[in-house]
Amino acid sequence: MTQSEQKIATSPSSARERTRAPARARLARILERLNEGGSISVTDIAQEFGISDMTVRRDLAELERDGLLERVHGGAVGLKRGPLEVIDDAEPAFEARTRQNAERKARIAQAAARHVAGRKAIAFDLGTTVLAAANAIVEAGPDPQLRAFSNSLHVGMTMARAGIATYMSGGLIRAEEMSLTGKEAVDGFSRYYFDVVLLGASGMTAEGVFDYSPEEAAVKSVFLQRSAERVLLMDSSKFRRISTVLIATLSEISTLITDAPPPPDLATVLASAGVRVLVADPSHLPERSLE
Template sequence: MLAHVRRASILETVRQTGSVQVAEIAGRLAVSEMTIRRDLVDLEREGHLKRLHGGAVALQGIAVDREEPSFDARLSRDRGAKERVAAAALPLVDDARTVALDVGATAFLLAQLLRARVGLHLFTNSLRIAAALSDGAQQVFVPGGRVRGTEMAIGGPDAVAAFAKLWFDVAFLGVSGLTADGLFDYSIEDTEVKRVYLGRSSRKVVLCDASKFQRMSLVRVAGFDTVDTLVTDAMPPPDIQAALDAAGVEVILAPPAASSGA
């Protein structure tokens, strides 16, 4: 198949669905995955799409975050929305005993709401969350591994191996962005632990305020087929909502901020 014919087919798929997967398009066009990857490199260079792990997404309406803001910056940005998302997620802990908390600002706010809960076993790869819970009413567990800088996140093979042996009633995941193609995050190491949470939990919950819709960053964590629930503060855009519906993901909307008017 001629290169221009392949690339036209790739672009048509991206226009129709918003994304393309290397393995899927290679099988459909009966060419190697390496050939498709080279096509994606050329199409990205020409400004037609944005490559990501395992495929590419349409550029229109998608913002790409190339650098990870500090934790304090992320916590202060849209903090009110994050607090409402954390509060809306809190009832999901009611029937749980073993709870996994991912790194991230919204997960940190949820952890603070859990400090008074008795009888919980909380597992986290965030030293910041562990410290916040250290004088709480529950037991807190962290894995061994390498600590990632000011993020205070534990990652690496040891952390993955430690938590991969466990099973959680519910896991709460933070993300840097959400598109119709799934969940994104800044850090490869953090992403490895997120995938353990997704694979080792009865209920997988994503915490994501609306400012992260149509944003992507370095790593695609997973598709929506690995998620049970999204807790957010506004309805997702139509293409993301369609992808959530197709995957059967429950969407829980946090109540709006209380009015300060009379």
């Protein structure tokens, strides 16, 4: 599953995650070749590394799940970028992240939109998954009484464009996320209460939920404190990954919406922390609960 993505930032002390260097090197090399030629074939890769076709397919399947390539009969091709984009110069990093795991995020977003249907005051955190959820809510024909709150410029524009009353905090813009940070951002939300908050994050372990940016942690904290329900949107590639800053312990989360069941160890602690887990199924089943 996630065997190759573990070794990001583990401290030498608590290195209880298994790491497999050879496989990782192979995956990196596969992506490299993909960027060189635009496409790769299964048998070529198998010959290059002296491994079986089956293993190559498994590698490709994993890379595809993480949204890094697209499998086709006989091999794989890179993700199609828009043909000759000259128009929009939206920050490339964000664009790229939007494409990553796009399908999973779409499923999560759909599930989230259904989950919060009917709520009147929704807070939107940062990240591409949350933005996808905002889009899904808009497309689902939102309640006209809905009021949205966010410190993400992307979310704000999305919701406002759809005619939804949208409140933003003030603050200093962090360009990477187009998010508002700092004391103003925290204060801006400190006078409201929300029915539900949709949170994004970059990692989760038994310890809790992690994110990259310390600047944004404070706002997330406010959202957590002031929301009746705290919904975390996170695709399964982030399970068992840690990151810079601990946002919340698991017990602070009401509901986790994801695209695949968490690994057994996480599932256990999630259950004991009272987190409701919704798995957004690829089939059109509305929601599958497994608490």
